[in-house]
Amino acid sequence: MSAIGYVAVIARAVLALIVLLSFVPFTVWLERKGAAFMQDRPGPNRAALFGTFRLAGMAHVLADVVKLLTKEDIIPTxxxxxxxxxxxxxxxxxxxxxxxxxxxxxxxxxxxxxxxxxxxxxxxxxxxxxxxxxxxxxxxxxxxxxxxxxxxxxxxxxxxxxxxxxxxxxxxxxxxxxxxxxxxxxxxxxxxxxxxxxxxxxxxxxxxxxxxxxxxxxxxxxxxxxxxxxxxxxxxxxxxxxxxxxxxxxxxxxxxxxxxxxxxxxxxxxxxxxxxxxIPWVPTAALVAGAGIGLPAMLLVGALGLAGAGHWLWGWYRFYRERDDWRAKEPRILATGAVAGVIVCLGLAGLTFVDRASLPLWVPPVFALVAQLSAFVIKLLIFCWIFVWVRWTLPRFRYDQLMNLGWKGLLPVALLNLLVTAAIAMPMGVLSWVALGVAAAIIVVWYLASRHAPQARLRSSQSGS
Amino acid sequence: MSLKVERVQGDRGVESFYLWNVVQGLAVTVRHAVTNLRAPRAVQTTNYPEEKKVMPPGYRGKHRLVPRPDGSPKCTACMMCATVCPARCINIEAGEHPDPTIEKFPVQFDIDLLKCVFCGYCVEACPVDAIRMDSGVYTFAEFNRSDFVAHKEQLLATLSQWAEPR
Incomplete structure (x- = not known):
């Protein structure tokens, strides 16, 4: 492998680590805050970096990390x-x-x-x-x-x-x-x-x-x-x-x-x-070819997002300032930062739009990479939310229910899905019929099993004294 | 009374996967999440050190001594409150008042807030309405035990939460 090959391996390992490890504190925060909002409470909002930056409770996660790292490590005898x-x-x-x-x-x-x-x-x-x-x-x-x-x-x-x-x-x-x-x-x-x-x-x-x-x-x-x-x-x-x-x-x-x-x-x-x-409907080739338009557009979207965040933060600043609250400082500083970000994004968007015909050779592929990485990260954010959402909605299963669902519910369905998929994906022939036959057999066995061994639930009822 | 156990038929077939029920549950939680995200201030929680709740009238908070117009305590050191106090946390030392119509006044009036059970008997017992518990103060935190003993001057300086602005 060439030297640049080794650099590439290390670089993509670092990139994967950054994505995965930065998602961990974020998900912890999402979990705590999401749970709080689903349960009609404000959630963590006390810890503050430098006495100012509470970051909507994200400072708690950092504090937790410091706590865990400095705590005594007790190993029972x-x-x-x-x-x-x-x-x-x-x-x-x-x-x-x-x-x-x-x-x-x-x-x-x-x-x-x-x-x-x-x-x-x-x-x-x-x-x-x-x-x-x-x-x-x-x-x-x-x-x-x-x-x-x-x-x-x-x-x-x-x-x-x-x-x-x-x-x-x-x-x-x-x-x-x-x-x-x-x-x-x-x-x-x-x-x-x-x-x-x-x-x-x-x-x-x-x-x-x-x-x-x-x-x-x-x-x-x-x-x-x-x-x-x-x-x-x-x-x-x-x-x-x-x-x-x-x-x-x-x-x-x-x-x-x-x-x-x-x-x-x-x-x-x-x-x-x-x-x-x-990215739906946008293949990689189109991203690389359209980088001249795509890059300014992406920066514009970024500027819009930052402007929205700044507007929201400014609302909080005004809310706290009216009450003469010390918490007014954080949204003021962050909103200023957001405004600076908007200006930088707009400037870069203008520059890249003017130069769109003469972009350096490396820009279009890297733009495609960043756009696809963003798409991946956004999907991952949605998935993290789904995991949190389900956690704070469903009660815990009982152990026998868990095993019933796994072995009597999911496994037969998975087998059926596999066999039917195989029958359709394969060129139609003897094997397809075998697959469908096995699938039919599974359905019959499943039905008979559920008929002869009904999943009984016990209900206790109280009758007179 | 006897417990009767009956076997009932569980969910079968598609129902045994609870998929639709799960979706219904998810709808409930996300409705709460979105409502609270759109109006975070509508959440019932009080952000304590920054926002403080006004206690309802009748709330028995930290005691205060009611002053006369000239600023001296109304208290005549009759010892009713100290006598009725079940926790014996009131310590009064009486002195002779220069005004003969008043007879006595407290030279010293100490309430040990660590002993106090906040029953309000002292307020009920007082014949001249000199002691009240309407300050609305419910946070006591000091660095020394001795600081928990409220002295006369401190009790006089405490204001009512309702009658006058704090």
């Missing part, structure tokens, strides 16, 4: 030391490694130089995703077992059973997508999603594989141990589940891992079902 120390590392490593195959934008090509925008491009493609996410269970099981605590052990056991059960449905759902797109390369899958169906509908994964999309999302919630499937840390019965005995930054790693896993599974869902880095 009875733990199995090696595994106890290993568990948070595995938990944090898995989502980081999974993120390595996510393409953040289309391949960057400047002159003769070309590089993919995912950290890894291996022939196995999505198999890497399956292989690495399966390791997540080790972090949980090691933590549960090595903590030598009953709560941790129960949490770890529940979690391992759950992860293994839902992994099957998840993999089957993804295989359906692989069949449709005919490749395991994430970037090729995303590229294929740029094609238009019937000439107007982007061929995104959720259009061609709607059932697989829903299955994947449900299984993803279970895979990252998130409400409504967060039985591993059912705080009412298990204190905190598998990380009960952890403190300080070791707990912090579990906490970070949870949010990194959230971001990563959102990224995988986007890559497979929501067009990845695709």
């Amino acid at each position: 009875e733990v199995y030391g090696t595994y106890y120390r290993l568990a948070p590392m595995i938990a944090a490593m898995v989502p980081l490694m999974t993120f390595a195959i996510i393409p953040l934008a289309d391949d960057l090509a400047i002159g003769h130089f070309s590089t993919p925008l995912s950290v890894l491009r291996i022939p196995g493609g999505l198999l890497w995703f399956f292989a690495i996410t399966s390791l997540a269970v080790y972090g949980v099981v090691f933590a549960g077992w090595a903590s030598a605590s009953k709560y941790s052990l129960l949490g770890g056991l529940r979690s391992s059973a759950q992860l293994i059960s839902y992994e099957i449905s998840m993999a089957l759902a993804v295989i359906g997508t692989i069949l449709v797109f005919g490749t395991v390369q994430p970037n090729d899958i995303v590229r294929d999603q740029g094609h238009l169906l019937f000439g107007w509908l982007p061929q995104w994964g959720f259009v061609v594989q709607p059932v697989a999309c829903i299955l994947f999302l449900v299984a993803a919630f279970a895979e990252i141990n998130r409400v409504p499937f967060d039985l591993a840390e059912g705080e009412a019965e298990l204190v905190a589940g598998y990380h009960t005995e952890y403190s300080g930054m070791r707990f912090g790693l579990f906490f970070m891992a949870e949010y990194m896993a959230l971001v990563t599974s959102g990224a995988v869902a986007i890559t497979l079902f929501f067009g990845g880095w695709q």
